[in-house]
Amino acid sequence: MDKLIELIRQKDNPSVVGLDPKPELIPEQLLDEYSHDRAGALADSYEAFNRAIIDAVCDIVPAVKPQIAMYEALGPVGLDVYCRTTRYAKSKGLYVIGDVKRGDIGSTAAAYAAHLSGVPFSDAMTGAEDIEDPWSQDCITVNPYLGEDGIEPFIRSAKETDKDIFILVRTSNPSSSQLQELNAEDGRPVFEHVAALVEQWGKETVGESGYSRSGAVVGATHPKAGARLREIMPHTFFLVPGFGAQGGTAKDVAAMFDSNGSGAIVNSSRGIIGAWKKEAKYSKDMNAQEALDLVMLSAQNAAIKMRNSLRAALRQ
Amino acid sequence: MDKLIELIRQKDNPSVVGLDPKPELIPEQLLDEYSHDRAGALADSYEAFNRAIIDAVCDIVPAVKPQIAMYEALGPVGLDVYCRTTRYAKSKGLYVIGDVKRGDIGSTAAAYAAHLSGVPFSDAMTGAEDIEDPWSQDCITVNPYLGEDGIEPFIRSAKETDKDIFILVRTSNPSSSQLQELNAEDGRPVFEHVAALVEQWGKETVGESGYSRSGAVVGATHPKAGARLREIMPHTFFLVPGFGAQGGTAKDVAAMFDSNGSGAIVNSSRGIIGAWKKEAKYSKDMNAQEALDLVMLSAQNAAIKMRNSLRAALRQ
Numbered sequence: 304m305d306k307l308i309e310l311i312r313q314k315d316n317p318s319v320v321g322l323d324p325k326p327e328l329i330p331e332q333l334l335d336e337y338s339h340d341r342a343g344a345l346a347d348s349y350e351a352f353n354r355a356i357i358d359a360v361c362d363i364v365p366a367v368k369p370q371i372a373m374y375e376a377l378g379p380v381g382l383d384v385y386c387r388t389t390r391y392a393k394s395k396g397l398y399v400i401g402d403v404k405r406g407d408i409g410s411t412a413a414a415y416a417a418h419l420s421g422v423p424f425s426d427a428m429t430g431a432e433d434i435e436d437p438w439s440q441d442c443i444t445v446n447p448y449l450g451e452d453g454i455e456p457f458i459r460s461a462k463e464t465d466k467d468i469f470i471l472v473r474t475s476n477p478s479s480s481q482l483q484e485l486n487a488e489d490g491r492p493v494f495e496h497v498a499a500l501v502e503q504w505g506k507e508t509v510g511e512s513g514y515s516r517s518g519a520v521v522g523a524t525h526p527k528a529g530a531r532l533r534e535i536m537p538h539t540f541f542l543v544p545g546f547g548a549q550g551g552t553a554k555d556v557a558a559m560f561d562s563n564g565s566g567a568i569v570n571s572s573r574g575i576i577g578a579w580k581k582e583a584k585y586s587k588d589m590n591a592q593e594a595l596d597l598v599m600l601s602a603q604n605a606a607i608k609m610r611n612s613l614r615a616a617l618r619q
Numbered sequence: 620m621d622k623l624i625e626l627i628r629q630k631d632n633p634s635v636v637g638l639d640p641k642p643e644l645i646p647e648q649l650l651d652e653y654s655h656d657r658a659g660a661l662a663d664s665y666e667a668f669n670r671a672i673i674d675a676v677c678d679i680v681p682a683v684k685p686q687i688a689m690y691e692a693l694g695p696v697g698l699d700v701y702c703r704t705t706r707y708a709k710s711k712g713l714y715v716i717g718d719v720k721r722g723d724i725g726s727t728a729a730a731y732a733a734h735l736s737g738v739p740f741s742d743a744m745t746g747a748e749d750i751e752d753p754w755s756q757d758c759i760t761v762n763p764y765l766g767e768d769g770i771e772p773f774i775r776s777a778k779e780t781d782k783d784i785f786i787l788v789r790t791s792n793p794s795s796s797q798l799q800e801l802n803a804e805d806g807r808p809v810f811e812h813v814a815a816l817v818e819q820w821g822k823e824t825v826g827e828s829g830y831s832r833s834g835a836v837v838g839a840t841h842p843k844a845g846a847r848l849r850e851i852m853p854h855t856f857f858l859v860p861g862f863g864a865q866g867g868t869a870k871d872v873a874a875m876f877d878s879n880g881s882g883a884i885v886n887s888s889r890g891i892i893g894a895w896k897k898e899a900k901y902s903k904d905m906n907a908q909e910a911l912d913l914v915m916l917s918a919q920n921a922a923i924k925m926r927n928s929l930r931a932a933l934r935q
Binding site: 321325340341342345370372373375376377378379380382383386404405406408409411412414415417422423424432435437438446447448449450451452453471474475476477478479480481482483485486487488490493496497500518556 | 639641656657658686688689691692693694696698699702707720721722723724725727728730731733734738739740751753754761763764765766767768769787790791792793794795796797798799801802803804806809812813816896
C-alpha cells in the first residue's frame, strides 16, 4: 500500500473520489451532445464527464475509485469506457482503485486476478511476448465470502505487480448487519473474524509504511466498529466508503486512522461528482460546455471541502 | 425457476455444462488458426470452442453456465466473446446461467442488475425506446456478503424479466469453511444463516414448480451440508458446482434433490469441456477442425455419461 500512502502524503489528503456515473448525475446537455443510441450516448457522456471530474480533482486528491457496476450496466460498451477512464486517471498521476468486488473459488479467482496482472499479449508480426493491461487499475476490491483460496490469487498478483487489494470487511449499507454482525460462538461478530483473517492474509506483504497489500473496506457509517477494527488490524489500510451522501462524517471516520493520521482513505462519490446538482447557478439553458464547467468547479470545491474537513478532524 | 425446471424435465437431465474456457483447455491447433495478438487469438478461439461445445451438448443438457471471470481475464475483448457465447447458447434453446457472482450495496447492486434487465436503448433515427440485452442471461449468480439490500435489486429485476438468481450459500472450494462454517451463537454455521435468509428472500417469487426465483449455490463437495440445506430451504432450487473434477459424485449430490428428483441442477465444467484432453485419439498432428470434432465428440460423451449417472443416482 506504500504507493497509495505516499500519494496521500504528497497531497496531504486521505480522500478518494468515486467515479460512479449514473444517468441522473449527467447533465442533460451533455447527453444531448451524443446523437446515437441511448446506451452509446450514456457511455460517451460518462467518458466526457469522468475526464472533466479527473481534470478537476487530480491536483487535489491522490486517487479515484471507479465503480465498475455503473459501466457494466451499459454492457461491453460501458466496460470500454471504464478502461478508458482508468487509463486517463493513471495518465494524470492518480492511483486507481477499481471497485469491482470480485470473488470466486481459487482457479476462477486466478482468472479475475488478471484485473491486476493484465493480459498476455504477443505481437502477431514480431512474435514479441508482452503483457497488456486493459484495466489500468492499481488496486481492486475483493469479496471474502469464499475464504482464503479465493483471496490468495489476488494477493499473489498484487505482489507480482506492485499493486494492492481491499477486502470487504464491514460494508456501509444498512442490511450489511444481517450477515456481518451475526455473532459467532466466541461472541465476536462475523466481520471481526473476517478482519482477523484479512490482517493475517496481509502478513507477508507489509511494506515500508507498516501496511500490507491487503486492505479492508470499512464503512464510514459504522464508527464504533471502525475504531475496534483499527485495533484488530494494525497492518491493514482501510478504504472507507459511506462518507457524505450515505451519512458518514469526518468525525465518524477519524477513529479509523492510526495515531499518525495515516491508515485510511475515505471515499466520496455523489458528494463530489454530483455536487453540481446543488449549484443554484445551474440552468437547463446552459450549453454542454457550460454545464461541464460547472460540474468541474463544483467537484473541485467539494473535493477541497472534504479534504479540509478530514484534515481538521485528524488534527484535533 | 419454472423455466429451468421445465427444460430439465424435457431433457430428463438435471445437469449444466460450465463454459469456462482457459488457455490450457483450447487445442493448440485452434489457437494457431488466429494469427493476431494472443489475447485476441484466445478470445476468438474461446468463441469457436464454445460454439462447438454448445452444438455438441444442446440436445443433451438444459443449460450452460459460462464463468465470466475466464472472459474478463482477456479484458473487454473477452467480454464481447462472453456476450456472443450467451447469445449463441440462447439461440440453441439453452437456459443461460451467467456465473458472475456480483454483489454490492443497494444502489450499486441495482446497476449490476442490468445483467438481467438489459440496457435502455433508443434508436437515434426513429427515437423509439427499447431495451437491449447485451448479456443474454436467464439467470446470474450473486454474493450474499452485503445482505438483503444488495440482493433485493436482483430479485426485483428477476421478477420483472421472468429470470432467476442463485445466491452463494455453501461454495465448493476447500477454504470456504473459514467463513461459511464459522458457528454462530446458536451453534449453527454461518452458511445455514445465509440459507435461512435466502429461503426467506425467495418467499414472494415461488412459482408453479414450488421453487422461488432465488436459488442457492451449494457445492457438491459438501454432501452432508447439502442434505441439511435441502431441509432448511424447501422452496430454494440448488445450483451444485464441484461435480467431477473437483471431487463431487452423483451419490454426493443425490441428497440435494427433493423427493421427486427435482430441486437441483449439477454443474460440470472441466469434466465436459476438457474431456478431449483424456482422449487417446488426440494428436498434435490433427488440424483445427479435426481437433474441434474430437472436442465435440468427447464433450457429448461426457455429458451423456454425467446425465446417465445422475439419472441412476436419483432413481435409486
